[in-house]
Amino acid sequence: MNVTTTVARIPNLHKVLSGISYSWRIGKIFGVPTDLHWTFVFVPTAILYFAYTPGYGMNWQSAAWWSTIALLLFTFILVHELGHALVARDRGVRADRIILFPLGGGAYLPDQPKQLWAEVLVYAAGPLANIFLAILAWIALLLRPDGELLIAYFLRLSGNIVLRPAILDQILGITLGVNLLLAFGNLLPAYPLDGGRILRALLRKPLGARTSTIVVTALGVLIGIPLVWLGFKLGDPLLACGAVFIILLSGMEYRNGWQRRRLAKTAPKAVLRVSEGEGWRVFTSETVGAVRQRFRASGWPVLPVFNQWNEQIGFVETSVLEEEADSDEEAVAPYCEAEFITAPPEEDLLSVTERIVTANVYGATILGKGGKLIGYVFTEDVMGVLKRRWWVR
Ligand SMILES: [Zn+2]
Secondary structure: OOHHHHHHHHHHHHHHHHHHEEEEEEEOOEEEEEEHHHHHHHHHHHHHHHHHHHHOOEOHHHHHHHHHHHHHHHHHHHHHHHHHHHHHOOOOOOOOOEEEEEEEEEEEEEOOOOOOHHHHHHHHHHHHHHHHHHHHHHHHHOOEEEEEEEHHHHOOOOOOOOOEOOOOOOOOHHHHHHHHHHHHHHOOOOOOHHHHHHHHHHHHHOOOHHHHHHHHHHHHHHHHHHHHHHHHOOOOEEEEHHHHHHHHHHHHHHHHHHHHHHHOOHHHHOOOOOOOOOOOOOOOOOHHHHHHHHHHHHHOOOEEOOOOOOOOEEEHHHHHHHOOOOOOOOOOOHEEEEOEEEEEEOHHHHHHHHHHHHOOOOEEEOOOOOEEEEEEEEEEHHHHHHHHOOOOO
């Protein structure tokens, strides 16, 4: 289920979420719209905070150094996401947007490539882009004096350093080390990392979509837990936080997998709302006041709307009337959503819900043989099914 379209139905939650996800468009990079998440304001703030010592003032040299590191990290993450986005576009899949967070990023690909190898390539392209940067840094370091010693030092192969690396060597070393870390870290076979998505794509055919999701999300938790421990052991808060993030997202996707399974095994009958005669039909010719009364009488969150020939044309939602209609005397028609979908009673609830979300409507009208009206399924009632812990069919 697509969360963003579902929350669009809940106005206040939508406002809160769009506040949290606020970002600035920095432009198009190779034609891909690229956004900076608002939490980036913490980056210069943190750099200035840590470069300042009371009594000594601002250490501008330290501020410049950490700004360079931040800029490098930003570039490595951008290159990673561009890897995904550009390969996706090359395989004929839209890349709508790249969003960059201070310590990560995401490429929004609304569709998935049809062929398995194209899908694997799209997910592998991010880590491969980082490996490419690491190789460039490796070659550049080899061309420097004491290059081999420097490489061994930066890869932590020899802890004892007799050299004092120049600034350029340090930057190349960071490019080498961080990109290898980004590449191999993201290739761990755990959801939501690229490696987990590759594994899921590979397992989809032999195991099926739902089981392969369950496998990679379970791996996310299994791999995440020792990584949290390792983060604490090494005193690395980034690793620990990243691992907690992996566990949380895997847990959510795992739950999502079970919920889809549950919906797929449920018939619309379980959440069907049956209209008592014609009493709860809204007609486009009615006033807001009359419809408000009908909402109170029925207790329904949504009511079906009919035209003068008694044909359904859509739905109207009580919260829309409460928030947008000013007076009881005005016509209800402008507040109705003139779109709805129909479904046969045999269709499973997962498929009906997915169609409701895709069409971005309030619900589905369930029609039996010969177009006989059986009842309605509303998204809110489907949410109710998912909240019930012990669902008895
Ligand atoms: Zn990636």
